[in-house]
Amino acid sequence: MTEIRTERFLMRPPVIDDAAAIADIISDRRIYENVASIEPSQGMEKTGRWILNAERGAQLGTDHVFLVVEEGVVIATAAAHRRATSEPFEIGYWVAPAHWGRGVATEAARALVTWLEARGQAAKLVSGHFKDNPASGRVLEKLGFIVTHEAPVYCVGRGCDVDHIFMVRKAGTE
Secondary structure (H helix, E strand, O other): OOOEEOOOOEEEOOOHHHHHHHHHHHOOHHHHOOOOOOOOOOOHHHHHHHHHHHHHHHHHOOEEEEEEEEOOEEEEEEEEEOOOOOOOEEEEEEEOHHHOOOOHHHHHHHHHHHHHHHOOOOOEEEEEEEOOOHHHHHHHHHOOOEEEEEEEEEEOOOOEEEEEEEEEEEOOOO
């Protein structure tokens, strides 16, 4: 099992036993309304399928999902996803609201980007954030992402299109 250690956290892939903790965190509207693909009522079953899909994606080279663990407790996630190995990875993350304002997302996303760079998989990375979530944009800016354009993106948790800012990072831009 691949692990990343940061100054404060252990980052490790999710396992099925993590489903309850993850489902509990993402049931908070402050999470599911800021991540395009999380349903407001996503429970244990769908979270378990997400974990199994992450495992499959890791084997295929299309997903690298890490839970951020502090003192044995899951507090966040940082992930890289792409539809095909010929595409750049899209970076995404969420942090349990009780841990906001502590630099968790920045530390975890930076560790993920550094790990991808060491693997030769970070020549170009993409990401973005909903326009009404500028804190997420500040995390990406700290990592060297720059804005490319704006367009609406459907948010499952909100049930509608939401203005979205798209960003890109090219190697050596942090």
